[in-house]
Amino acid sequence: MTRRGAVGLVLLVSVFALAFAGPLVSPWRWDEIDFTAFGQGPSARHWLGTTQSGRDVFALTLRGAQKSLVIGLLAALLSTGLAAVVGTIAGFVGGLLDQALMWGADLLLVLPPLLVVAVLAPGGGWPMLAPVLAAFMWMLTARVVRAMTLSAREREYVLAARFAGLGAPRAIVRHVLPQVASLLIVDASLTAGVAITAEGGLSFLGLGVRPPDVSLGTVIADGRGAVATWPFMAAAGLLVLIVLAVNLLGDGLRDVLDPLQDGR
Amino acid sequence: MVLKVTDLTVGYTGGVRAVRGVSFTVGVGEVLGVVGESGAGKTALALAVMGLLPDGADVTGSVRLRGDELIGRSDAELSRVRGKDLAMVFQESALTPVRTVGDQVAEAVRAHAKVTRAAARARAVELLDLVGIAAGRARSYPHEFSGGMRQRVMIAMAIANSPGVILADEPTAGLDATVQAQVLDVLRTAKDTTGAAIVLITHDLGLVEGFADRVMVMRAGRIAETGPVELLRSIPRMDGENVSRPRPERPAVLRVDGLVRHYPVFQGTLLRRRVGSVRAVDGVAFDVREGETLALVGESGCGKTTTLMEILRLSQPQKGRVVVLGQDTASLSAARRKALRRDVQVVFQDPVASLNPRMRVADIIAEPLTAHGFPSSLTGSRVTGLLELVGLKADHARRYPHALSGGQKQRVAIARALALEPRLLLLDEPVSALDASMQAGILTLLESLRDRLGLAYLLVAHDLAVVRRIADRIAVMHMGRIVEVGPTHDVYDTPAHPYTRALLQRVPLRGDPPDPMSPPAGCRFRTRCPRYVTLAGQDARLCDEQDPEPSKDPDRSVACHHPLVGAEANQ
Numbered sequence: 001m002t003r004r005g006a007v008g009l010v011l012l013v014s015v016f017a018l019a020f021a022g023p024l025v026s027p028w029r030w031d032e033i034d035f036t037a038f039g040q041g042p043s044a045r046h047w048l049g050t051t052q053s054g055r056d057v058f059a060l061t062l063r064g065a066q067k068s069l070v071i072g073l074l075a076a077l078l079s080t081g082l083a084a085v086v087g088t089i090a091g092f093v094g095g096l097l098d099q100a101l102m103w104g105a106d107l108l109l110v111l112p113p114l115l116v117v118a119v120l121a122p123g124g125g126w127p128m129l130a131p132v133l134a135a136f137m138w139m140l141t142a143r144v145v146r147a148m149t150l151s152a153r154e155r156e157y158v159l160a161a162r163f164a165g166l167g168a169p170r171a172i173v174r175h176v177l178p179q180v181a182s183l184l185i186v187d188a189s190l191t192a193g194v195a196i197t198a199e200g201g202l203s204f205l206g207l208g209v210r211p212p213d214v215s216l217g218t219v220i221a222d223g224r225g226a227v228a229t230w231p232f233m234a235a236a237g238l239l240v241l242i243v244l245a246v247n248l249l250g251d252g253l254r255d256v257l258d259p260l261q262d263g264r
Numbered sequence: 265m266v267l268k269v270t271d272l273t274v275g276y277t278g279g280v281r282a283v284r285g286v287s288f289t290v291g292v293g294e295v296l297g298v299v300g301e302s303g304a305g306k307t308a309l310a311l312a313v314m315g316l317l318p319d320g321a322d323v324t325g326s327v328r329l330r331g332d333e334l335i336g337r338s339d340a341e342l343s344r345v346r347g348k349d350l351a352m353v354f355q356e357s358a359l360t361p362v363r364t365v366g367d368q369v370a371e372a373v374r375a376h377a378k379v380t381r382a383a384a385r386a387r388a389v390e391l392l393d394l395v396g397i398a399a400g401r402a403r404s405y406p407h408e409f410s411g412g413m414r415q416r417v418m419i420a421m422a423i424a425n426s427p428g429v430i431l432a433d434e435p436t437a438g439l440d441a442t443v444q445a446q447v448l449d450v451l452r453t454a455k456d457t458t459g460a461a462i463v464l465i466t467h468d469l470g471l472v473e474g475f476a477d478r479v480m481v482m483r484a485g486r487i488a489e490t491g492p493v494e495l496l497r498s499i500p501r502m503d504g505e506n507v508s509r510p511r512p513e514r515p516a517v518l519r520v521d522g523l524v525r526h527y528p529v530f531q532g533t534l535l536r537r538r539v540g541s542v543r544a545v546d547g548v549a550f551d552v553r554e555g556e557t558l559a560l561v562g563e564s565g566c567g568k569t570t571t572l573m574e575i576l577r578l579s580q581p582q583k584g585r586v587v588v589l590g591q592d593t594a595s596l597s598a599a600r601r602k603a604l605r606r607d608v609q610v611v612f613q614d615p616v617a618s619l620n621p622r623m624r625v626a627d628i629i630a631e632p633l634t635a636h637g638f639p640s641s642l643t644g645s646r647v648t649g650l651l652e653l654v655g656l657k658a659d660h661a662r663r664y665p666h667a668l669s670g671g672q673k674q675r676v677a678i679a680r681a682l683a684l685e686p687r688l689l690l691l692d693e694p695v696s697a698l699d700a701s702m703q704a705g706i707l708t709l710l711e712s713l714r715d716r717l718g719l720a721y722l723l724v725a726h727d728l729a730v731v732r733r734i735a736d737r738i739a740v741m742h743m744g745r746i747v748e749v750g751p752t753h754d755v756y757d758t759p760a761h762p763y764t765r766a767l768l769q770r771v772p773l774r775g776d777p778p779d780p781m782s783p784p785a786g787c788r789f790r791t792r793c794p795r796y797v798t799l800a801g802q803d804a805r806l807c808d809e810q811d812p813e814p815s816k817d818p819d820r821s822v823a824c825h826h827p828l829v830g831a832e833a834n835q
Binding site for chain 1 (some may be wrong): 610612660
């Protein structure tokens with residue numbers, strides 16, 4: 001692993017630890033309201049101050065980070081998984097199925113994601129957000145996977161397996177997926193960064209996670225009126241840190257995995 | 265005497281000695297053939313003479329070019345000699361893809377002679393003309409040329425400064441037999457025009473035979489033998505015994521009839537129009553009987569491999585019929601097709617490409633077994649049995665392909681093909697990616713497997729020594745058609761089709777194969793046919809107008825209006 005990748009991994013693990021272990025040491029729960037402190041600055045009682053409605057910013061930020069991490073990583077996993085399935089099947093089977101799948105991908109590419117997410121997301125609350133985000137992120141990767149599959153399926157060892165009577169699903173899993181695996185791993189980590197930013201942006205606009213739930217986007221939106229006060233910057237900073245971490249990790253993984261493509 | 269090498273030794277760090285005390289001389293205008301298996305030190309010898317070995321190599325002894333010592337000179341001093349008085353033709357064409365061939369030849373001229381750009385360019389055109397490349401093509405890029413033409417450009421560059429010695433290291437490796445002959449012809453012309461001596465390095469004894477004045481056989485870095493070219497006759501060849509056996513009356517495992525495979529060619533970006541089709545396979549018919557080996561031979565691009573792939577698909581061809589073990593592939597259900605796959609297996613050319621690098625040998629061999637529901641409790645012992653069958657040890661099973669030698673990898677590929685106990689094995693150039701010493705081992709294995717298991721082979725190969733050794737029958741393909749079929753020895757000894765003769769006896773043909781999108785009207789071979797040019801008006805018109813049909817007898821047929829032998833010749 002390169003140094004950048006290691007830094008990214010360490011950062012990501014620490015952010016996770018902070019988001020999920022932090023609430024244990026925080027004196028306030030994220031949904032508790034302190035009726036004695038509205039819109040206050042940092043103090044010993046509220047480490048990062050309170051919101052206008054008296055909620056603890058530190059607890060809110062951590063809760064938001066949990067949501068952002070879970071939604072972002074889940075969306076990345078779903079998106080990459082879908083890309084892998086659609087791409088390999090389209091490339092391997094070819095013919096009408098290939099055309100239909102790629103037509104579907106192209107259709108999704110031209111739909112305005114913001115509009116569709118705004119319409120779909122409120123229905124199911126925040127758990128819906130990850131699949132809806134993923135639905136708009138897999139298309140380009142699927143096309144790349146399809147192209148790689150087209151060349152992978154012409155490899156002689158794939159041909160030999162086919163001529164030995166191996167079925168398409170087994171051949172894909174055993175011979176094609178390992179060839180595109182490094183691309184998928186890198187893609188998943190880079191998509192996570194995009195998904196987390198997208199989730200933050202949607203929530204900021206009120207289209208993603210909505211009150212009473214919180215995500216980093218809503219915390220930043222809450223602090224909009226007080227941009228100059230640094231406690232609210234903590235949420236934005238954490239968001240940047242998470243995206244930076246997954247991107248560094250993705251870069252690191254790519255550096256490690258690419259030379260292996262056919263090295264052994 | 266132009267070149268005198270005395271007691272030359274090449275050692276690499278780590279104690280490997282590639283060349284051990286080699287001495288020889290080459291006279292003016294003489295052709296010395298250096299033959300030996302790969303690893304015998306031929307290439308190291310050539311690189312040492314050229315002074316092109318990497319820094320880690322330790323070269324001792326003496327190399328004198330016209331009396332001047334070359335060993336121990338600095339690289340800068342050597343570059344003044346290299347390409348000027350001592351030229352090299354490499355194994356693969358070392359041309360820059362981004363510059364025209366004319367420019368590259370002109371650059372070779374200007375590197376050693378103070379001439380103007382225009383003069384160099386004019387000289388380049390002359391040189392290209394000498395090696396048989398038309399003046400108009402000087403502005404083409406290397407990728408627009410066939411392999412044989414690229415090798416000719418290399419020869420043009422080598423003789424650009426009228427060198428005293430040309431070192432040619434496997435100058436025809438990877439080229440078709442007919443093109444090999446062309447390149448040798450060009451080399452001969454180059455020698456005659458410039459008076460250069462040639463050191464021809466090759467593993468192919470047949471190449472040296474008609475070309476070299478003297479031969480030097482290398483083995484393990486030493487000179488094993490040296491003498492006149494007749495010496496070669498005493499070296500055991502790979503050719504098999506010369507007996508013609510009658511064709512056994514056994515059922516056919518494979519019957520191909522009028523097989524056609526055309527690939528559409530599209531043009532245009534916005535409006536894609538079909539502008540024609542490449543006739544890769546254009547009406548091919550043959551059969552393979554139980555326990556029999558049929559070899560498909562022909563130049564690259566003649567449709568041999570496409571024919572194999574069409575058979576392996578086991579589905580309805582574009583036209584014609586493929587019948588495997590009595591079952592027409594056009595009417596197979598999916599389940600029947602899968603069952604039939606057990607009986608037809610394939611071994612590819614390059615074992616590196618045909619084995620999944622991420623899987624262990626045991627898993628690779630077991631894959632066809634699991635695909636067909638072989639009980640997993642028995643798989644282990646079956647894999648061990650298969651490994652033994654192909655001459656590997658049981659403990660090879662746990663290795664990955666990269667830990668095996670080329671020959672061992674090919675044995676694994678053969679074991680995988682045999683896992684389902686097939687009755688027909690398709691072999692696509694099974695030994696051409698291997699060294700000569702390993703080739704012999706694999707061929708012996710294939711022969712013994714055929715005899716023990718009663719396998720039938722359909723073999724695609726361009727190495728005629730391999731074909732002659734292993735095939736019972738031979739089918740010669742040209743531009744998607746079979747032009748001649750017959751028992752191997754008959755076809756070798758008395759080829760009936762002019763193309764067969766050119767291919768088997770290394771007669772150079774004029775020009776390159778015609779465009780497969782628009783084959784010439786009438787006989788497809790007539791543009792290159794040496795017999796066509798000798799024909800009188802009436803006979804030639806027949807070739808112009810009528811596509812020759814293969815003669816009736818399927819055991820020995822030829823598709824030619826004017827065959828060289830046989831009953832038709834007398835008509």
